[in-house]
Amino acid sequence: MTEGFALQCPVPLPPGASVLLGHGSGGKLTQQLIREVLVPILDETGSSELARLGDAAVVRVGDVRLAFTTDAFVVTPAFFPGSNIGELAVNGTVNDLAMMGARPLFLSAALILEEGLPLEDLGLVVTAMAEACRRAGVQLVTGDTKVVERGSADGLFVITSGVGLVPEDVELGPERARPGDRILVSGPVASHGVAVMSRRAGITFEGELASDTQPLTELVEAMLAAGEVHALRDATRGGIASVLNELAEASGVAMVVEESEIPVLPPVRAACEMLGLDPLYVANEGVCVAVVAPEDAEAVLAAARRVPAGAGAALVGEVLEGPPKVSLRTSLGTTRPLLMLAGDQLPRIC
Amino acid sequence: MRFIDEYRDDRIARALIEEIHRTATRPWTLMEVCGGQTHTLIRQGIDELLAPTITLVHGPGCPVCVTPLALIDEAIAIAKRPDAILCSFGDMLRVPGSSEDLLMARAAGGDVRVVYSPLDALEVARRNPDRTVVFFAVGFETTAPANAMAVLQAARLGIENFALLVAHVLVPPAIVAILVSPGNRVQGFLAPGHVCAVQGWREYEPLAREYRVPIVVTGFEPVDLLEGILMVVRQLEEGRHEVENQYVRAVRRDGNRAAQAVVAEVFETCDRAWRGIGVIPKSGLRLRAPYRRFDAEVRFPREGAPASESEICMAGAVLTGRVRPDQCPAYGTRCTPSSPLGAPMVSSEGACAAYFLAGRPPAEVPA
Amino acid sequence: MCLGVPGRIVEVYTEDGVRMGRVDFGGITRAACLEYTPEADVGSWVVIHVGFAISVVDEEEARRAYELLAEMGNLEDIDLPQSPEGVRAEDYRPGGPR
Numbered sequence: 001m002t003e004g005f006a007l008q009c010p011v012p013l014p015p016g017a018s019v020l021l022g023h024g025s026g027g028k029l030t031q032q033l034i035r036e037v038l039v040p041i042l043d044e045t046g047s048s049e050l051a052r053l054g055d056a057a058v059v060r061v062g063d064v065r066l067a068f069t070t071d072a073f074v075v076t077p078a079f080f081p082g083s084n085i086g087e088l089a090v091n092g093t094v095n096d097l098a099m100m101g102a103r104p105l106f107l108s109a110a111l112i113l114e115e116g117l118p119l120e121d122l123g124l125v126v127t128a129m130a131e132a133c134r135r136a137g138v139q140l141v142t143g144d145t146k147v148v149e150r151g152s153a154d155g156l157f158v159i160t161s162g163v164g165l166v167p168e169d170v171e172l173g174p175e176r177a178r179p180g181d182r183i184l185v186s187g188p189v190a191s192h193g194v195a196v197m198s199r200r201a202g203i204t205f206e207g208e209l210a211s212d213t214q215p216l217t218e219l220v221e222a223m224l225a226a227g228e229v230h231a232l233r234d235a236t237r238g239g240i241a242s243v244l245n246e247l248a249e250a251s252g253v254a255m256v257v258e259e260s261e262i263p264v265l266p267p268v269r270a271a272c273e274m275l276g277l278d279p280l281y282v283a284n285e286g287v288c289v290a291v292v293a294p295e296d297a298e299a300v301l302a303a304a305r306r307v308p309a310g311a312g313a314a315l316v317g318e319v320l321e322g323p324p325k326v327s328l329r330t331s332l333g334t335t336r337p338l339l340m341l342a343g344d345q346l347p348r349i350c
Numbered sequence: 351m352r353f354i355d356e357y358r359d360d361r362i363a364r365a366l367i368e369e370i371h372r373t374a375t376r377p378w379t380l381m382e383v384c385g386g387q388t389h390t391l392i393r394q395g396i397d398e399l400l401a402p403t404i405t406l407v408h409g410p411g412c413p414v415c416v417t418p419l420a421l422i423d424e425a426i427a428i429a430k431r432p433d434a435i436l437c438s439f440g441d442m443l444r445v446p447g448s449s450e451d452l453l454m455a456r457a458a459g460g461d462v463r464v465v466y467s468p469l470d471a472l473e474v475a476r477r478n479p480d481r482t483v484v485f486f487a488v489g490f491e492t493t494a495p496a497n498a499m500a501v502l503q504a505a506r507l508g509i510e511n512f513a514l515l516v517a518h519v520l521v522p523p524a525i526v527a528i529l530v531s532p533g534n535r536v537q538g539f540l541a542p543g544h545v546c547a548v549q550g551w552r553e554y555e556p557l558a559r560e561y562r563v564p565i566v567v568t569g570f571e572p573v574d575l576l577e578g579i580l581m582v583v584r585q586l587e588e589g590r591h592e593v594e595n596q597y598v599r600a601v602r603r604d605g606n607r608a609a610q611a612v613v614a615e616v617f618e619t620c621d622r623a624w625r626g627i628g629v630i631p632k633s634g635l636r637l638r639a640p641y642r643r644f645d646a647e648v649r650f651p652r653e654g655a656p657a658s659e660s661e662i663c664m665a666g667a668v669l670t671g672r673v674r675p676d677q678c679p680a681y682g683t684r685c686t687p688s689s690p691l692g693a694p695m696v697s698s699e700g701a702c703a704a705y706f707l708a709g710r711p712p713a714e715v716p717a
Numbered sequence: 718m719c720l721g722v723p724g725r726i727v728e729v730y731t732e733d734g735v736r737m738g739r740v741d742f743g744g745i746t747r748a749a750c751l752e753y754t755p756e757a758d759v760g761s762w763v764v765i766h767v768g769f770a771i772s773v774v775d776e777e778e779a780r781r782a783y784e785l786l787a788e789m790g791n792l793e794d795i796d797l798p799q800s801p802e803g804v805r806a807e808d809y810r811p812g813g814p815r
Contacts, residue, residue, distance in 0.1 A: 020457055028688065198745075209745060267744025270351055274742055274765075275466070276698065276720050327709075331360040332572070334395025337709035351743040353723040353762065353774060356783060362790030369789065386720060439767075467768025469750065489767075492721070495753055496769045499735075507733060544721040547764060547772035570721075573786060599779035600721070600764050600772045609753040609771060 026238025027341025055099035067102030082210030086125035090132035102164030114153035136215035174250035182297035193283035212286035226303035227296025257317030357571030366576035384542035385412035385699025407671035429460035437471035468500035495609035523633035550605025626666030663692035
């Protein structure tokens with residue numbers, strides 16, 4: 001055995017390990033933390049709904065099926081092209097509910113404010129939240145506010161929870177993808193991550209970049225009305241690649257996607273080229289992946305495209321038999337795996 | 351994107367692949383030097399489409415991979431100092447040092463910042479006059495002009511709280527080291543396009559002559575690489591060994607004189623240890639005497655334990671093309687991008703990472 | 718080793734005594750140092766590496782070389798990507814104008 005080479009493996013977590021930034025990236029490390037540390041302990045409390053790891057939990061309360069979700073928003077900087085953390089916080093939770101087929105109804109918001117945060121900034125964030133609620137057709141009905149010392153919160157953190165009602169005839173879940181299904185992406189990818197990065201210190205560029213944050217409720221309704229949708233998942237951190245892997249894993253299926261079919265806006269692609277980033281792994285806030293029964297794929301695509309949030313929708317691949325894995329087919333016809341992101345995708349030089 | 355997209359046209363790519371197979375009358379072994387080129391070749395599966403006619407051997411063109419272990423440890427030590435800020439390209443953050451990497455140093459409270467350009471690091475120095483900002487100056491000849499300008503600017507503007515941790519390496523000495531190593535199978539080279547955009551290709555001419563190998567300066571997109579490979583194969587078939595230029599849109603024979611002049615003003619050549627390979631004489635750059643005050647190794651002399659490398663990692667053999675990444679016994683098992691034993695598995699331009707992320711399985715017969 | 722991206726200079730200015738440019742990469746722009754490409758000006762295409770222009774793109778050479786490639790690939794006409802001018806901000810917004 002080697003001596004003197006005690007490289008600390010971030011994965012799995014040995015005793016004495018601590019949380020790394022990579023655990024929040026939405027990729028493999030995040031999944032590991034959730035599956036191996038959090039869920040086993042927390043699952044004791046309930047219904048096994050937690051272990052399903054859907055975007056929202058769907059629970060029965062008497063005659064109704066309630067969708068319930070929570071999400072924490074810690075994006076830095078809090079203000080970025082096209083939006084701010086407030087709008088993100090509302091849309092993110094609304095979308096998690098929509099992904100389970102629920103009509104989002106009520107939201108709560110907890111604000112963690114850093115000492116010294118200008119009240120004007122707080123005002124802008126909260127105004128954006130109100131506007132986003134109006135746009136999404138939800139009501140913010142309760143909340144909480146805490147203040148922490150300077151240095152503890154990057155300005156502010158926002159945590160939203162939401163509830164909605166799932167119609168009886170809607171059955172969606174990450175475990176429901178079947179071989180033969182077609183895969184749809186609702187719009188151009190990587191816009192959000194690139195917009196956020198454009199302001200982060202050390203990596204600055206300007207141009208017509210905007211976060212794609214938007215409520216997807218109308219889009220989901222249109223798709224569900226047009227055909228048989230098996231699974232929906234909104235792509236956030238970790239990008240499209242992570243969502244595809246999560247769906248493949250949950251459903252126990254393989255997937256193949258065509259690299260040239262995945263929509264990306266030109267300036268976003270240019271930014272990714274410049275920074276050496278793969279758009280498939282960059283964060284989104286207004287894009288979802290839908291797994292659709294093959295006979296309904298074209299109809300669902302057409303329905304998506306008629307709604308503003310789905311204007312750029314595309315069919316990008318299909319579900320196959322086989323052990324869970326996701327493959328990417330290049331325009332040359334060669335194939336490579338689309339692996340789960342390990343840690344953070346860092347811009348590279350070369 | 352102009353000057354990129356049209357070089358990804360798959361109709362042209364397929365035509366070039368067919369032409370390469372038609373032109374070669376026997377198998378040839380070529381080396382692409384640059385990590386960026388390796389990345390494209392593997393990700394697009396071009397090596398598979400050219401096999402078995404063409405065998406591609408991957409060279410040491412990943413400056414992140416060849417940065418000496420001792421310098422990584424030094425960077426980590428600097429990052430942990432309360433009176434310093436360590437700025438670096440993103441690539442370097444997960445490269446294993448003797449016992450940790452820069453990302454872990456940051457998690458432990460070190461001030462480590464990712465920057466896109468050395469001028470950004472200079473800006474950090476301007477905004478933090480009470481601390482020394484050290485920029486981890488890693489790279490080949492392509493990046494030296496940028497680092498040289500940062501030092502010149504620091505001198506001109508009186509930004510004295512700025513330093514470079516210099517880890518520059520040069521390509522031609524590495525090519526020579528590969529050509530003279532026993533058992534070298536490489537018959538032709540794709541020279542790195544952007545290194546040559548700066549340097550030109552004059553210095554490759556004596557190599558082509560003396561070692562009788564064709565060298566083609568090549569770009570980075572699939573069509574560029576395939577055209578470059580075709581040009582090498584044509585030379586090999588015709589018994590020629592010259593330097594040619596595929597990357598005509600960006601490279602001229604004399605290169606960028608203005609950039610070369612500034613580099614010569616700020617830097618001089620020196621011997622340099624290449625991680626995994628060893629010392630290659632006159633293969634590195636260091637700051638010249640008038641600029642030595644901007645040298646981080648002078649500001650923060652190295653102390654502490656000597657660097658210790660993994661005994662399992664075969665980076666040296668991989669970087670010189672003697673072993674393919676999938677042939678390393680640790681590939682994909684003990685060594686993966688999430689738990690790398692060496693640099694080539696963690697750098698996005700490293701050959702091991704390129705293979706792993708492209709899903710190449712471990713070889714049947716390990717090295 | 719060499720993440721170099723081609724972009725078009727849309728503005729030239731001086732900052733701290735150094736010749737700088739605003740470079741358009743097809744919808745995004747970023748500042749880059751032009752000290753190493755004194756012959757480049759507004760409208761020139763340059764290759765940018767870590768915030769520095771290291772080479773001016775020879776458009777004529779590129780066109781000539783590409784024509785040969787296109788012939789080889791049996792491309793009927795060369796469909797070169799459009800220059801960034803003439804594209805509006807709204808076109809870049811996901812889902813169209815708000």
